[in-house]
Amino acid sequence: QIDPKDYTFSGLKNETVGRLPGKVAGQQFVIQDCEDCKIYIFDHSATITIDDCVNCQIFLGPIKGSVFFRDCKDCKCVVACQQFRTRDCRKLEVFLCCATQPIIESSTGMKFGCFQYYYPELALQFKDAGLSIFNNTWSNIHDFTPVSGENNWGLLPETAVVQDYVPLPSSEELKAVRVSTDAAKSIIPITRGQRQKNSDESCLVVFFAGDYTTANARKLIDEMTSKGFQLVQTKEVLMKAEDAHRVFQQSALEFIPLLEKGPVVALEFNGDGAVEQCQSTINEVFSGTKVFVSESKASASQDVDNFYNFADVQMGM
Numbered sequence: 001q002i003d004p005k006d007y008t009f010s011g012l013k014n015e016t017v018g019r020l021p022g023k024v025a026g027q028q029f030v031i032q033d034c035e036d037c038k039i040y041i042f043d044h045s046a047t048i049t050i051d052d053c054v055n056c057q058i059f060l061g062p063i064k065g066s067v068f069f070r071d072c073k074d075c076k077c078v079v080a081c082q083q084f085r086t087r088d089c090r091k092l093e094v095f096l097c098c099a100t101q102p103i104i105e106s107s108t109g110m111k112f113g114c115f116q117y118y119y120p121e122l123a124l125q126f127k128d129a130g131l132s133i134f135n136n137t138w139s140n141i142h143d144f145t146p147v148s149g150e151n152n153w154g155l156l157p158e159t160a161v162v163q164d165y166v167p168l169p170s171s172e173e174l175k176a177v178r179v180s181t182d183a184a185k186s187i188i189p190i191t192r193g194q195r196q197k198n199s200d201e202s203c204l205v206v207f208f209a210g211d212y213t214t215a216n217a218r219k220l221i222d223e224m225t226s227k228g229f230q231l232v233q234t235k236e237v238l239m240k241a242e243d244a245h246r247v248f249q250q251s252a253l254e255f256i257p258l259l260e261k262g263p264v265v266a267l268e269f270n271g272d273g274a275v276e277q278c279q280s281t282i283n284e285v286f287s288g289t290k291v292f293v294s295e296s297k298a299s300a301s302q303d304v305d306n307f308y309n310f311a312d313v314q315m316g317m
Contacts, residue, residue, distance in 0.1 A: 002027065012037050018059075018174045019043055021121040026064065026128065040169050042177045044125040048081075057166045061122065062129035076165040080115055080131060080188070095162055096138040097188050099131055100315065104153055105144035113156035114138050114193060116186040119179045123187055134217070134236040134265050135315070139193030155195060189221050192232045192270070202232065203274040204303040205282070206248075206292040208255065209262030216286060217265045223281050229271040235311045238263045247306045248292055255292060266311070268304050275300050 018040030066083035073090040084102040097115035162181040294300035
């Protein structure tokens with residue numbers, strides 16, 4: 001028998017509250033009428049609604065469905081979800097991982113950054129919530145109620161540090177969760193998203209499904225970012241043979257047999273010399289693994305467009 005009280009924070013003031021890993025276990029959660037609170041849900045949930053909260057700092061672990069903020073103001077949040085919506089909100093600052101296009105409605109002063117967070121149970125919670133760490137459209141915001149000449153949302157500064165917005169929990173109970181907000185440890189790869197690219201050269205890399213796909217993708221991200229290249233976007237998606245022809249063009253036949261094993265993971269890197277650097281890193285570090293990588297600077301931007309246009313259609317963006 002489930003007691004709704006175990007899955008609700010309501011009417012709290014000046015409190016630090018939370019749920020430890022394993023305590024929500026995929027249930028729905030409700031947060032309402034809280035003021036000046038620090039709230040941490042260190043578990044996965046089905047859906048979460050947050051209503052009439054003021055000046056709260058909120059961490060929400062992976063949400064299988066939607067998170068919906070209504071009538072909230074001056075809140076700072078770290079959120080991972082399938083769908084993100086706000087209505088009648090003012091001044092929310094959100095470090096977001098969202099699998100679909102985030103939607104704001106009748107909301108102003110909204111600021112978004114890329115989700116950065118780590119604790120040991122988080123990777124498994126993403127799996128339990130059916131979320132991929134590579135599907136994150138945090139900066140691709142759809143404003144349902146735009147006002148001519150005004151911008152209701154923007155991006156947080158690139159230098160924004162999660163801990164300055166949502167500090168680590170200070171209560172003894174919640175300190176037991178070994179949280180790190182170090183960007184290098186983040187479970188979600190940190191992407192530039194819709195920010196202006198530094199270079200007109202990008203490179204597409206696609207890893208095919210296998211035991212080490214995630215580890216290989218993370219390794220390449222570490223190698224490339226350590227050399228000063230920027231990760232623009234990532235995507236994990238199923239492909240069919242006809243998609244391969246559209247995306248991989250001449251080399252499609254080589255990759256089609258690999259598509260049956262499961263979804264591919266695609267990465268876009270940006271920076272002068274990105275193509276050459278991706279090619280040489282893949283030859284050195286991943287020899288023996290079949291990887292698609294753009295052939296030349298000339299074809300790379302078309303590769304990126306081909307893949308992400310296909311992926312957006314797949315994801316219903």
